[in-house]
Amino acid sequence: MQHVKIYSEKHLSRYLSPRKGEIKLGEKVKFLAAAEGLAKTDANFVIFGIPEDIGVRANYGKPGTSNAWEAFLNAFLNVQHNRFLDSGKILLLGEIDTSEEMEKASYIDDSDPNYHQKLGDLTERVDEKVSAVVKEIISAGKIPVIIGGGHNNAYGNLKGASEAFENPVNVLNIDAHTDLRTTDYRHSGNGFSYALKNGFLNRYSVFGLHQNYTPEYIFEEMDKAGEIHYSLFENLQKGDLSFHFQENLDFVKDGKFGLELDCDVIAWFPSSALTPTGFSLNEVREFVRIAARENNCCYLHVCEAIAKGDFPTGKALSFIVTDFLKNKYS
DSSP states (O other): OTTEEEOOHHHHGGGOOOOTTOOBGGGTOBOOOTTOOGGGSOOSEEEEEOOOOHHHHHTTOOSOGGGHHHHHHHHHTTSBOSTTOOGGGEEEEEEEOOHHHHHHHHTSOTTSTTHHHHHHHHHHHHHHHHHHHHHHHHHTTOEEEEEOSOTTHHHHHHHHHHHHHTSOEEEEEEOSSOOOOOOSSOOTTOHHHHHHHTTOEEEEEEEEEOGGGSOHHHHHHHHHOTTEEEEEGGGOOGGGHHHHHHHHHHHHTTSOEEEEEEGGGBTTOOBTTOOSSSBOHHHHHHHHHHHHTSTTEEEEEEESBOOBTTBOHHHHHHHHHHHHHHHHTO
C-alpha cells in the first residue's frame, strides 16, 4: 500500500507492557502481511494514524497534533483483550508517511510572507495520501478509524470515501468550529469547504458549534444552505443532549456518512484550540457510541488532539476509539 508505513507485530512491541495472566489488545490485533491485500483479511476495522500538524500551522493554530498518534498507540495497545471487545476484528495498518512533508514544513521560515500558503501546498500533498488510503480501505469493504493530525485531514477522508462509494458522502462533525472557511489555500479550517466545493460532501451536520468562534459570513452561508445543519453549543440543554445529537445524526444517517470528532469540542482537552468550555469527555463518548450504531457510518476520524505530559491524551483517545469499535457491530 502506497503512502503508508506498514506496521508489524515486531514494530509495536515497544509499546506493549505484557503482564502475566493477562492478554493485551496489542497481542491480538491483526497486521497486514506483505503479500496480503486488505480485502483478504477478515478484520472489519482498519486503524491508521496521521502524524502531522502542517494544516494546523497553516491555519494559525497551535502545533503538536503530530504526536497524538504515538500517544494513542501507547494506550490502545495495552487495553485488555476481554469479552467486551473482539480484537480479531481490528487490523492495525500503520501511519501515513508524512515525514517528507513535515521536514519541508520545518524549513519554512515563519517570517516568510508566503509561510501559510507554502504550508497549504504541503497540506495538499498530505490530502492526496490520506484520500488514497481511505479509498483503498473502504473499497475493500472495511471501516477506517483515523487518528491524529489536524482537521485538514477531513478533506482527504471525504475525497477517499466519496471516490470509493462513487457518490458524495455525508458528515456528522462533533466540533466547536465549522471548518468552512474560505478556499483560498488548504489548511485545517477549510476541509469541509473544499469537500463541498469539489463535490465530495453532500450533507453536513455540525454539533456543538461555538458562537464566539464562528465568523458571521459562515453563519450566513450555512443559513442559506439546505445541505448544512448545525447545533450551537450555547443552545444545548444538558438534559436534552442525546435528543439534540440524534437530531443532527438524523440529518445525515440516511446516506453513507463519516463521523468526525475534533477534540477542540471537549472542555480542557489538550488540542490545537484548547477551550475551557465544551462537552465533557463522557458526553462525547456517548455521542460516538450512538453514531457508531448506525449502519451507514462508514468511518471515524478523531483529530486535533495534542499529547501532553499532564493529561492522559492517549488514554482518552483510546476510550473514544474502543467505544466506536464496541458499538459498531454490537
